[in-house]
Amino acid sequence: MIEITIDNKTVEANEGETVLQAALRNGIEIPHFCYHPCLSIAGNCRVCLVKVDGRPKLMPACNQTVAPNMVVETEAPEVQSARAAVMQFIMLNHPGDCGICDKAGECRVQEYQFKYGMAEPISIEPKHHKKKFNYLSERIVLDNERCILCSRCVRFTREVSKSAQLGIVERGSHSYVARLDAQPFDDPYSDNVLGICPTGALLSREFMYKSRVWYLEPVRSVCTRCARGCSVNVWRRKKHWYVRSLGEEKNITAYRISPLENPEINGRWICNTGFDLHKFMARPRAMAPMMAGNTVTVDEASAEANRLLAGATNPAIILSAHASNEELQAFKEKLSPRVQVYTREDYCPAEGEVVEDDLLIRADKNPNSYSVHAMFGQKAFSAAAGHDVVIVWGDQVDYTSLGNAKIIHLTSYAPEQETRADVLLPISTTFERSGTFCNFEGKTNRFEQVFDKPKLVQHASDLFGRL
């Protein structure tokens, strides 16, 4: 531990740490664009300049290692004027088109310009123009005019995702972020650059013009696309901004997914499949109970399920690895003594999907296999065991593998093939309930409810109480 003074306040810094890191850890704000805690130090934006006693010039806080008894000033007049000058420089060719920019409202350039910049540009030169719609991939559009060349995205692809697909080409005021002409930016972690971009240069093509960000709020959730169980934010419309007439579906739309920092599980990143979680969740739902293909009421369906179970001589259940720990517990308490328990993987890797890698992606494409196996072991269903009633819990069921048994199907999504289920009971998705999953390492991660469940859909844990 080293003691240093920042703005007349004595703070403790770790040896080898930079002034910026020590300041941020102690709640002292120093503006920064190019510095990112997970990336190497570039020191190119210069907005973090601070005054260090005994140094002839202002020093970039991001690249200044702390030393014993160092005295730092972050609000000295010369620091303030340097900041304003740096903002002038950064804004020199920035179009300032916040009004039509998706990043407005969560943009560092906007924030710092407002806070530290001058009201008027002092340059009389016309702005330098660059290409505005640069499609890096199917997912990402790059606006070179808005880019401030902080190189965060470039360093991300080199240091974190290791694809090294982005670079800065040309030089001087002509330089811009680019990929190879011959290869799209198809890094499986590419969308993380949207979050680390400090301005509106890199934008999601899917989210483009869908909503202003200040209408939205994040809700803590867990990605269900693999056994890593990354923490994510699901962005929903704020209640205050609910649409009350046309377009009410906007109120129950998950607009986008962003990574939620969780040092234990996923750090600050998620994969592109995680960024698509809201699209995965928006598939056609099973919205009403069905019996032999006909829509019925919840009571009728429950009664029929109970009748089937009561008359069964050898009932079984196939558990869902998408069930939360709480649901599995409810099942264990209420139903498990009466049925033979089997497990399965609801989802297997899709064609073309990254199966597993060294960073985050796991081969098991289900969020809670760990708890299922810990509580009930691992045993695949076999039709040869002669079960007469089978409860299938989860999506993606191949009914033919179940033999001639009567089927009670608990599913969130409309079955892809024509359903042969005798009773189909719709259940809530992870967006419609709160709970916990245990990831492949056994780490528990909590997800909150994002939306209310549709009326005829039930929580699986409630359902077990009725059966």
Added chain:
Amino acid sequence: MSCLEEKFDQLRSVYPAEMNSSLVLPLLHLMLKEKGHLTESDAVFIAQYLDVPPMQVKEALTWYTMLYRQPVGKHVIKICRNIGCSLMGAERLIEYLERKLGIKEGETTADGRFTLLAVECLASCGTAPAMQIDDTYHEQLNESKIDQILKELS
């Protein structure tokens, strides 16, 4: 490309092993001499040869103006337009060359003999105005001197 790769191997043998990135520029220069101008696919070729990210080679290729990315004429005239030479009348000389060759700065004559490029400092401010034709410096230029130099070039 096999002949080129032999030359690459030769150059590589004089560099320490595991220093592939240091070979990016020498290989780009070597390839430029062979091909006249370089494209992205050449950068990718070098990257694959050296096992470095293609973007790293493309960055180097686009950063240096002496690495041509368009076909150039037999002789490349690089005339300085930076402050020292400008004070000594470089702007007039650039105009003179444009008139004489019938092309604009950055263009190549129809017969493919000359490409005219205005460049930044050639580090010859003491003998301004200066220009570089291929690998030769020509200093303390004036219009008649330029006439003479161009006449002597084949």
